[in-house]
Amino acid sequence: MKKLLEKHPLAIRWFHWINFPVLLVMMWSGLLIYWANDVYRIGWGDTTLLKFFPKSFYEALHVPFQLAKGMAWHFVAMWLFVLNGIAYVLYTLISGEWRYLVPGRHALREAWQVVLHDLGIRKAPLPARKYNAAQQIAYSAVVLMGVGSALTGFAIYKPTELAGLTTLLGGYEWARAEHFILTLGYVLFFVVHVAQVIRAGWNNFRSMIAGFELVDTSASSSKTTRP
Amino acid sequence: MTSPDRPTPATDEAVDQEATRRSRRAFLTAGLASLAALGGWRWLVTRPQDDGALWPLRRVLDVNGKISKEFLSNADLAPVFPRNRAKEPRFNGRIGLKSPLDPATWQLQVQGLGPNGPTPVRTFSLADIQALPRVEMTTELKCIEGWSVVVNWAGARLSDFVTRYQLASAADLAPYVHLLTPDRKYYVGLDMQSALHPQTLLCYEMNGQPLTPEHGAPLRLVTPLKYGIKYIKRIGSIAFTRQRPSDYWAERGYDWYSGH
Numbered sequence: 001m002k003k004l005l006e007k008h009p010l011a012i013r014w015f016h017w018i019n020f021p022v023l024l025v026m027m028w029s030g031l032l033i034y035w036a037n038d039v040y041r042i043g044w045g046d047t048t049l050l051k052f053f054p055k056s057f058y059e060a061l062h063v064p065f066q067l068a069k070g071m072a073w074h075f076v077a078m079w080l081f082v083l084n085g086i087a088y089v090l091y092t093l094i095s096g097e098w099r100y101l102v103p104g105r106h107a108l109r110e111a112w113q114v115v116l117h118d119l120g121i122r123k124a125p126l127p128a129r130k131y132n133a134a135q136q137i138a139y140s141a142v143v144l145m146g147v148g149s150a151l152t153g154f155a156i157y158k159p160t161e162l163a164g165l166t167t168l169l170g171g172y173e174w175a176r177a178e179h180f181i182l183t184l185g186y187v188l189f190f191v192v193h194v195a196q197v198i199r200a201g202w203n204n205f206r207s208m209i210a211g212f213e214l215v216d217t218s219a220s221s222s223k224t225t226r227p
Numbered sequence: 228m229t230s231p232d233r234p235t236p237a238t239d240e241a242v243d244q245e246a247t248r249r250s251r252r253a254f255l256t257a258g259l260a261s262l263a264a265l266g267g268w269r270w271l272v273t274r275p276q277d278d279g280a281l282w283p284l285r286r287v288l289d290v291n292g293k294i295s296k297e298f299l300s301n302a303d304l305a306p307v308f309p310r311n312r313a314k315e316p317r318f319n320g321r322i323g324l325k326s327p328l329d330p331a332t333w334q335l336q337v338q339g340l341g342p343n344g345p346t347p348v349r350t351f352s353l354a355d356i357q358a359l360p361r362v363e364m365t366t367e368l369k370c371i372e373g374w375s376v377v378v379n380w381a382g383a384r385l386s387d388f389v390t391r392y393q394l395a396s397a398a399d400l401a402p403y404v405h406l407l408t409p410d411r412k413y414y415v416g417l418d419m420q421s422a423l424h425p426q427t428l429l430c431y432e433m434n435g436q437p438l439t440p441e442h443g444a445p446l447r448l449v450t451p452l453k454y455g456i457k458y459i460k461r462i463g464s465i466a467f468t469r470q471r472p473s474d475y476w477a478e479r480g481y482d483w484y485s486g487h
Contacts, residue, residue, distance in 0.1 A: 002242040004249075017257070021264060037373030067372065068480030072284040075291055075482070159369065160305040160452050160487035161298055167306060172367060172375050210253035214246050 001218045007130065007207040009095065015088035016208060022084060025077045027183060028061075032070025035063045040180055052180075078153065085146050100130045101140055107133040118196075142189050145182050152179040279480030292484025296420060299486070305426055305451030308365045313379035313434050316368055318441045322475065323413030324461055333409075333445055338466040339394035340401040345466075349392070353445050356429050359383035359391060364426060366451040368458070371481065380449045382430035386423040395419070395467040405472035406448055409463030416472035421452045421486060429462070454485045 008016075035058060042050040058064055092098045103111075110133035116122035118134075126132050131139065155166040155175040169175040197205055207213045237245070277285040333353070339346040363381040385404075388394070395401035404422040407414040421427060427450040431438055438444040443460025450457060456476045466472070477483035 002239045003237075004242060004246060017260070033373065037370075039374070068279060068476075071371075071482065072280045072288060072480065076284050076287040079287070158295065158487055159367075161295065161303050163303070163306050172369060176373065206250060206253075209257050210250045212246070212249060214242070 002214060002216050004212045005215050006211060007213050008211050010211060011091050012097065013208060013211060015084055018084050022077055022080045023186065025073060026081055029070040029073035029077065030183060031063055032066040033074060034180065036067040040177065082150050101136055103133055103136040103140060107137055111137050145185050149179060149182045152182065278478045288482045292482065292486060295484060295486045296418060299420060301424055305366050308377045310365050310379055312377045313365050314376050315434065316376045316378055319370065320460065323408030323410055326410050328440055328461065330445055335446065335462060336464040337394060340467040353431065356383050356446060357431065359387045362428060368455050371454040371456050379434050380428060380430045381432035382428035382449065384425060385427045385429055386425065388429055389423065401467035401469065403468045403472050405466040405468055406459045406462050407464050408461050413459060413475050414473055415457050415459040416474040416483060417457065421450060424452055426451050452487050457485060
């Protein structure tokens with residue numbers, strides 16, 4: 001027998017989809033800013049494994065010589081990012097949705113099993129609940145990363161007025177590096193997130209737009225709901 | 228098992244229909260919202276520019292500056308560092324420094340502002356500035372490009388200069404300061420509050436040495452409340468104004484306030 005299962009509240013769907021283009025604008029404008037002093041790399045001594053970023057990457061995205069434009073967009077869109085983030089966190093706290101999101105005591109062990117399962121190594125089914133532990137960790141982490149981006153961002157935006165915050169984060173240069181690393185984190189999150197959404201299929205994707213999932217209760221298989 | 232306050236389970240077809248109906252409505256809303264967002268974006272990027280920035284963005288940047296100024300007080304001091312961390316900053320800005328400088332004939336021209344408007348231009352020598360209390364500080368210079376360097380500076384507080392020579396008796400009469408190079412090719416606007424901050428210096432020494440020509444000899448501005456673009460080198464004239472003065476980089480798309 002089929003039935004509709006309510007999954008994502010309307011407010012959370014709005015916060016999610018507003019955040020997507022806003023974060024995109026933040027990352028694009030951030031890249032325009034970063035280009036003007038692109039000092040980060042992965043490597044040691046004179047050896048560079050990966051430079052952030054290669055010239056071809058900048059040219060493909062039309063990044064060079066747009067610092068002023070990047071700053072203008074960044075310091076406008078930041079308000080949308082922060083306000084939407086605050087609204088999301090408040091809603092999650094007040095509505096009780098945080099209960100699905102915050103990892104439990106055995107989250108790490110379960111998350112490992114989820115990873116093994118997703119890699120096709122472990123065959124046992126995943127727990128049938130809204131978010132498994134891997135999701136809980138990923139989604140909670142990305143919220144904390146958002147907080148981190150706002151804090152490191154304000155630390156480099158107002159390093160005199162917020163000197164205490166900047167110092168706490170290790171000083172101006174460290175705060176800038178942390179701000180950058182968090183952004184790399186979003187890219188990583190995005191890649192895994194989109195891959196998992198594609199894997200999970202239409203029913204799951206639709207729930208982030210329409211709010212519900214269509215489940216067949218007569219089927220014995222416990223279809224997991226992802227992500 | 229059916230609880231009394233729940234409707235009896237619907238048939239599969241009814242559930243499918245409900246799913247289709249809700250999906251259609253949700254995707255329609257999503258489509259309209261996406262179109263609205265796209266329309267908003269199109270509108271925004273086709274707005275005329277105001278000093279090199281789309282005017283709605285410029286408007287928000289100015290509001291950001293106002294918010295920042297509200298929170299700024301003289302008690303907010305930029306962090307200071309041990310003297311031995313000071314390094315030679317990169318030589319980055321040549322605008323306004325291209326003509327040869329004759330230190331012997333250099334003088335600072337200052338247009339004050341009194342209750343009855345601009346006061347007659349007065350001229351000062353470097354010795355006049357050096358006669359004011361000498362302030363030394365080691366602060367972090369932050370370039371708008373994103374790099375930073377700790378530098379040791381020495382000079383006179385701009386606020387001491389203003390008070391000593393009564394250049395703008397009531398601060399609210401002159402809310403702005405305009406600083407220009409002798410050739411007037413580089414110019415910087417400051418809000419009075421930042422200008423009178425105790426860490427805003429008319430600087431004549433860097434890392435224990437008199438300023439070199441490329442670092443702004445004989446006199447430059449230093450203020451860790453702002454990005455390096457406001458640290459104007461080779462100051463030729465200063466004016467206290469009622470109108471927000473022009474600023475070289477703010478005319479090229481950057482934030483006028485550019486405050487920290």
